[in-house]
Amino acid sequence: MRGLFFGLALALAGCGRVGFGDRAPGSDATPGAEATPDAPPCTVDCVLGDSMADFAAVQNQNGWFYGSWDASTDGDGVYEYATDFHDLSNIDGLWRVPDWVPDEMDPRFSWCYIAPWGGHPDASPRQLPIRRWVSPVAGPARVTASHAKSDTSGGDGTRALVMLDGAVLWDHTVAGDDGVGATVTVDIALGVGSTLDYMLDPLGDDGRDTSNHGMTIQRR
Ligand SMILES: [Ca+2]
Ligand SMILES: [Ca+2]
Numbered sequence: 001m002r003g004l005f006f007g008l009a010l011a012l013a014g015c016g017r018v019g020f021g022d023r024a025p026g027s028d029a030t031p032g033a034e035a036t037p038d039a040p041p042c043t044v045d046c047v048l049g050d051s052m053a054d055f056a057a058v059q060n061q062n063g064w065f066y067g068s069w070d071a072s073t074d075g076d077g078v079y080e081y082a083t084d085f086h087d088l089s090n091i092d093g094l095w096r097v098p099d100w101v102p103d104e105m106d107p108r109f110s111w112c113y114i115a116p117w118g119g120h121p122d123a124s125p126r127q128l129p130i131r132r133w134v135s136p137v138a139g140p141a142r143v144t145a146s147h148a149k150s151d152t153s154g155g156d157g158t159r160a161l162v163m164l165d166g167a168v169l170w171d172h173t174v175a176g177d178d179g180v181g182a183t184v185t186v187d188i189a190l191g192v193g194s195t196l197d198y199m200l201d202p203l204g205d206d207g208r209d210t211s212n213h214g215m216t217i218q219r220r
Contacts, residue, residue: 042219048141049133051214055116057090065132066095066114069199072125081166081197085130088114097127111206118150118213121158123206128199133217135194143188143196145215147172148181155208159201162215164188176208187220
């Protein structure tokens with residue numbers, strides 16, 4: 001994992017897609033803090049991650065991971081990003097629970113999945129899909145996250161939670177018929193290994209919960 005991670009960082013730096021090496025001398029943004037005043041605004045190669053454009057059938061491509069929080073079996077009922085993220089498996093282009101079978105009557109079936117444009121949570125058992133992006137670089141950045149219903153035919157809505165190293169940046173709920181939803185932009189400071197999680201919660205019921213959700217991460 002660690003070797004793959006640094007391999008990824010080197011590969012990305014090599015293609016010019018990421019890297020803070022062109023920041024002004026003396027800028028020293030600290031992970032978790034805002035940008036220092038002398039950090040120049042980003043003008044080229046600003047996109048670090050894009051959940052839709054980067055969507056892949058393998059884990060850890062461009063820093064993205066696909067997993068879930070199995071809340072029903074979490075002993076303390078609290079999501080801890082370091083230990084409660086469980087990998088999903090890519091099955092026919094969608095990320096699903098590893099033992100998934102396409103039979104709603106089979107106990108291995110789950111509504112939890114991640115697609116390029118969004119996904120769906122499961123309420124019973126509670127399996128909440130998580131898009132994860134792990135930063136290969138340090139510096140000031142900006143995360144833009146969006147959330148809306150794809151299926152606007154009803155239901156009790158869904159909740160989006162965007163977290164940086166477990167700290168909530170955005171907590172947003174949409175109604176079952178809200179196909180517009182919302183987009184938020186939050187300035188952050190990244191360290192190498194900073195972890196952004198975008199989790200989709202079904203609320204009380206998962207009926208008609210298909211939801212658009214995604215995020216981009218840019219240098220600033
Ligand atoms: Ca826990
Ligand atoms: Ca729901």
